[in-house]
Amino acid sequence: MSLRYCPAGRHPMDPGWDVCPYCASESSKRVSDATYRSVEEPAAGEAASPVPEVDKSRTVFGGDGTPPRRVVGVLVTYTWSPEGELFPVREGSNLLGSALECEARITMDPRMSGRHASIVYRPGGFWIDDENSMNGTFVDGMLVEEKRRLPDSAVIRTGGTTWRFTALEPPPET
Numbered sequence: 001m002s003l004r005y006c007p008a009g010r011h012p013m014d015p016g017w018d019v020c021p022y023c024a025s026e027s028s029k030r031v032s033d034a035t036y037r038s039v040e041e042p043a044a045g046e047a048a049s050p051v052p053e054v055d056k057s058r059t060v061f062g063g064d065g066t067p068p069r070r071v072v073g074v075l076v077t078y079t080w081s082p083e084g085e086l087f088p089v090r091e092g093s094n095l096l097g098s099a100l101e102c103e104a105r106i107t108m109d110p111r112m113s114g115r116h117a118s119i120v121y122r123p124g125g126f127w128i129d130d131e132n133s134m135n136g137t138f139v140d141g142m143l144v145e146e147k148r149r150l151p152d153s154a155v156i157r158t159g160g161t162t163w164r165f166t167a168l169e170p171p172p173e174t
Contacts, residue, residue: 072121073168079161080108089126089165094119096158097131104163111135111159119150119165126150126167135159 006020073089075096087104095102099114106112113133120127129147130137137144138157150156152167 071168073119073126074166075104075119075156075163076166077106077161077163080106089119089121091121094121095131096156096163097133106159106161109159109161112161113159116158117144117156126165128156133158 008020069090069092071088072091075087075089076084077087078084085106090103094104095115095118096104096106097114097116098105098107098109098112102115111134113131113135115131116133117131117137118129120129126149127147128137128139128144128150130144135158139148139150139154141155150165152165154165156163156165
């Protein structure tokens, strides 16, 4: 049985669905969220505004009222960019997916769920869990069926994206 995608080609479709629920929720968000609409679809009479470039050459902590979280690991993927894409893993919870709130956000993967998986760092180690994704989360080739420890140097697959996870230790105090 082949996997069927929505008419936009972005989301896997259940055989019983006539309409893609993900595309339907995205289009209702575009209508209700003026900021989102102005980037994707300018209102009548408005000129499209360019999407601002993000300065990835520096790290900015705080600024939005939340306390800074220390970088404790990294995720790297070469799936969508030959030079690689690097995402920091911070203390606490880190979401992987295509949704705006995800710390490791990949929008090019049609098999990636909005909130696909989470990596949590607590003193004593890293944990990974699937967030009820459509296509599953795999660590070193094994399906993540419940929260489990995430080993250093693990290969993670979410949708069609493959990641390498590396835990970081701060240098010793001198």
